[in-house]
Amino acid sequence: MHVYLFFSVKKKDFISREITIGRQKIGGLHPVLLQSMTNTSTCDVAATVEQIIRLSNVGCEMVRFSVPAMRDVRAVIEIKNLVRQKGIDMPLVADVHFQPAVAEALVGIVDKIRVNPGNYSTDNHEKNGKRTFNDSFETMKEKARSLLQLCDRDGTALRIGVNHGSLSHRIVERYGNGAEALCASAMEWVKICQDFNFQNVVFSMKASNVLVMIQATWLLAEQMRATGQCYPLHLGVTEAGSGLDGRVKSAAGIGALLLRGLGDTLRVSLTEKPENEILFAKKMLQAIETIDVEKYPLDTQGRLVYESEEQDREQWIAAAAALSGYYHSTIGIRDIWISNPFFSLKECKLLANAILQACRVKMSYTEIISCPTCARTIYDLENAVEKVKRRFINYPGLKIAVMGCVVNGPGEMADADYGIVGSSKNKVVVYKGKERISSNVSLEEALTILETLIH
Ligand code: SF4
Numbered sequence: 001m002h003v004y005l006f007f008s009v010k011k012k013d014f015i016s017r018e019i020t021i022g023r024q025k026i027g028g029l030h031p032v033l034l035q036s037m038t039n040t041s042t043c044d045v046a047a048t049v050e051q052i053i054r055l056s057n058v059g060c061e062m063v064r065f066s067v068p069a070m071r072d073v074r075a076v077i078e079i080k081n082l083v084r085q086k087g088i089d090m091p092l093v094a095d096v097h098f099q100p101a102v103a104e105a106l107v108g109i110v111d112k113i114r115v116n117p118g119n120y121s122t123d124n125h126e127k128n129g130k131r132t133f134n135d136s137f138e139t140m141k142e143k144a145r146s147l148l149q150l151c152d153r154d155g156t157a158l159r160i161g162v163n164h165g166s167l168s169h170r171i172v173e174r175y176g177n178g179a180e181a182l183c184a185s186a187m188e189w190v191k192i193c194q195d196f197n198f199q200n201v202v203f204s205m206k207a208s209n210v211l212v213m214i215q216a217t218w219l220l221a222e223q224m225r226a227t228g229q230c231y232p233l234h235l236g237v238t239e240a241g242s243g244l245d246g247r248v249k250s251a252a253g254i255g256a257l258l259l260r261g262l263g264d265t266l267r268v269s270l271t272e273k274p275e276n277e278i279l280f281a282k283k284m285l286q287a288i289e290t291i292d293v294e295k296y297p298l299d300t301q302g303r304l305v306y307e308s309e310e311q312d313r314e315q316w317i318a319a320a321a322a323l324s325g326y327y328h329s330t331i332g333i334r335d336i337w338i339s340n341p342f343f344s345l346k347e348c349k350l351l352a353n354a355i356l357q358a359c360r361v362k363m364s365y366t367e368i369i370s371c372p373t374c375a376r377t378i379y380d381l382e383n384a385v386e387k388v389k390r391r392f393i394n395y396p397g398l399k400i401a402v403m404g405c406v407v408n409g410p411g412e413m414a415d416a417d418y419g420i421v422g423s424s425k426n427k428v429v430v431y432k433g434k435e436r437i438s439s440n441v442s443l444e445e446a447l448t449i450l451e452t453l454i455h
Helices: 045-057 072-085 101-106 133-154 169-175 181-194 209-229 243-259 274-290 313-330 343-357 382-393 445-455
Strands: 017-023 023-028 033-037 062-066 092-095 111-114 124-127 130-132 157-163 202-208 234-236 303-307 335-339 367-370 397-405 417-424 426-430 435-441
Touching: 017 202, 033 274, 033 445, 045 062, 045 157, 045 274, 072 092, 072 101, 101 111, 101 133, 111 133, 111 169, 130 133, 130 367, 133 157, 133 169, 133 181, 133 445, 157 181, 169 181, 181 202, 181 209, 202 209, 209 234, 209 243, 209 313, 234 243, 243 313, 243 343, 303 313, 313 335, 313 343, 313 435, 335 343, 367 382, 382 397, 382 417, 382 445, 426 445, 435 445
Parallel strands: 033 062, 062 092, 092 111, 111 157, 157 202, 202 234, 303 335, 367 397, 397 417
Antiparallel strands: 017 023, 124 130, 417 426, 426 435
């Protein structure tokens, strides 16, 4: 059963602190900044620069790339130099997992560094036979000290990126595995930032489950407001997938929060080329500006009736999904009726089904969870997603994840029933829940194994 929230946070209540990321400012009354992420190997400097140029050409305002290891730091310096020579001055952001030393090495090189609290946490300490939550917090804080001090010294911003699939054991042990746990993890870092007097920070609360993402972000906004420390919010639904479903999931989660006036920067995550993320994000922002939420009260059956004459397909999708996410996360919807004279009845029904599926009101087909790919991706994930869709789409209620790498994939596929995760060049691992069923098999072998498991 979902817990619906009735938070009172509105834009006028939650004016975030203005922070500086390279030449950009976010927070306060600044417009929402659009960002994306490269999916080339960061070591492949030419390909990464090329992709950043393409992103810049479609209106991307901040770009992130994975920096998996120390050897990639040199490539980041080259990327930065080449991008700046081309006259592109958008902030460059490094995404670092599990490697505090790599994060520290990037300070002063990139404009912002994203770290995951789950990577800094240890299990709860044993002390006199008891597990102590606070001692573990102090250990984590000490581990973060050097990064925060270096960032403060060099004017590098940080994103504390909390992810539903990679919460630490100690947080899950105490708070469970829902929105409250994501919020608790973030609030620990609000405290760490305050203790070290570090202010150039933005927070994100990502989940593949749209409702969890919305609730966690609202909770965080409430709690930050209560402490008087309203840091900017980065919005995103992670592992949203591709095509209509990826767009609907992203717009339902991000749009619901934007309609509440929350969010200072956003990333739409799609298992497609990164430029598509920016193109859809722009449509979503345009859609949000046109929506008057008061115009759509639910009918007595709890049904949202969305009649529109929007002719732009992506803007229409974004508006319908954002509105549904907004209503579903506040009072709950039971159904949705969509009509638009510029689209066929079949298209309207497809969109309605995708929205009900994204909000987990009615599952009409298999939920495909797939990561947006990044420098860690080691096989053709887009192709894998298409093949999984073709073979396994007709299992309502089933969730299959298709993830790029074994570093983050198994953790971040969260509540999937089955998963295919890249393990080495063109090889994947097959999971049933958290159990590893086969290692290093080809995609075709993995699909056959999945078929046997599902039937
Ligand atoms: S799961 Fe996908 S997006 Fe996440 S780190 Fe691995 S390859 Fe990158």
